[in-house]
Amino acid sequence: MNLPRRRLLHAASATALASLSPWAARADEAAWPSKPIRWVVAYPAGGGSDFLARQLAPQMGRQLGQTLYIENRPGAAGIIGTDNAAKSPADGYTLLTGDNGAMVFHQAMYKRLPYAPQDFAPVGFMARFPLIVVVNPQSGFDDARQWLQALKANPGRYSYASPGIGSPHHLAMELLKERTGSFVVHVPYRGTAFASQDVIAGQVPMTVLDTAAGLPLIRSGKLKALAVMGRQRIPALPNVPTLQEAGVKDFEATAWQALFVPRSTPQAIVNRLSAEMHKAILTPEVKTRLEEFGLEVLPGEPAALADFVQKETAFWHGLIRARHLSAE
Numbered sequence: 001m002n003l004p005r006r007r008l009l010h011a012a013s014a015t016a017l018a019s020l021s022p023w024a025a026r027a028d029e030a031a032w033p034s035k036p037i038r039w040v041v042a043y044p045a046g047g048g049s050d051f052l053a054r055q056l057a058p059q060m061g062r063q064l065g066q067t068l069y070i071e072n073r074p075g076a077a078g079i080i081g082t083d084n085a086a087k088s089p090a091d092g093y094t095l096l097t098g099d100n101g102a103m104v105f106h107q108a109m110y111k112r113l114p115y116a117p118q119d120f121a122p123v124g125f126m127a128r129f130p131l132i133v134v135v136n137p138q139s140g141f142d143d144a145r146q147w148l149q150a151l152k153a154n155p156g157r158y159s160y161a162s163p164g165i166g167s168p169h170h171l172a173m174e175l176l177k178e179r180t181g182s183f184v185v186h187v188p189y190r191g192t193a194f195a196s197q198d199v200i201a202g203q204v205p206m207t208v209l210d211t212a213a214g215l216p217l218i219r220s221g222k223l224k225a226l227a228v229m230g231r232q233r234i235p236a237l238p239n240v241p242t243l244q245e246a247g248v249k250d251f252e253a254t255a256w257q258a259l260f261v262p263r264s265t266p267q268a269i270v271n272r273l274s275a276e277m278h279k280a281i282l283t284p285e286v287k288t289r290l291e292e293f294g295l296e297v298l299p300g301e302p303a304a305l306a307d308f309v310q311k312e313t314a315f316w317h318g319l320i321r322a323r324h325l326s327a328e
Contacts, residue, residue: 029266037094040073040088046192048257079110082115104317108325111328124277125304126297126298127298128296130254131169134209134217134224134226135205135206136205141205161199161206168256170208171319178323192210200223211295229243229253231252236292236293261273
């Protein structure tokens, strides 16, 4: 066979394969999922993000007919795990729990990030974790108003622990400091468990915890709840006032969790994931379990999540710039 003839046959074969590729892609989407799905949680086991994912994964796995396994990839305030998910194939076999930190705060807190929030496609909002101000029971703080007065009257005397720089807990306290004109020293830790342990031990007098991590410690008496940082009291702590009730006007800060996949994941798979997540989180036994730990179950659609992240970015980036906050 002469060379031109070979080239013609090669070109014809390539054209045929190219024309088949959309059909092959559709076949892959139709067969999805055909193997286990990895769910990346960019924080240590035992925290709120891990808790939510582990409650949802078994139910979603039953619905999809495949195992959803949790892979904890903590480090660098969630950056390591988030970047790993961003660089994974966009084939529907990698999910990510994204929160305020990864999807909003870090863009303003770091000069360079190895990923961008735009590297992800939104699947849907999952839940909101109310945040609670907690103190060591021997700290001398009796209630929220007395605590706020002490902070304002003694700038720099007190410190607070957080799960890390750029965490929702950190930014919630920075918002409180901005609204009250107080100064409290920030002591960042590598995760909620480490921060809680030092407050329990009396090394640091106070911290901010999400309900999933905080309620067991409050119920056991190891920590004392002073105030809820959302707009409403939470059913699990009916006697604990909001900061608004304690005199801080128009205050609201929460930790939220949403589901994301790498950008360019086929829209049909994104839509299926969104529907299955929505169904799973509203399954009575799952919803009840989440609410027992104080979570506000708020499943949403991809477009609504994208709009929400935009609004969150505008608000919190303004605060971060105004307070000259940086993780570097």
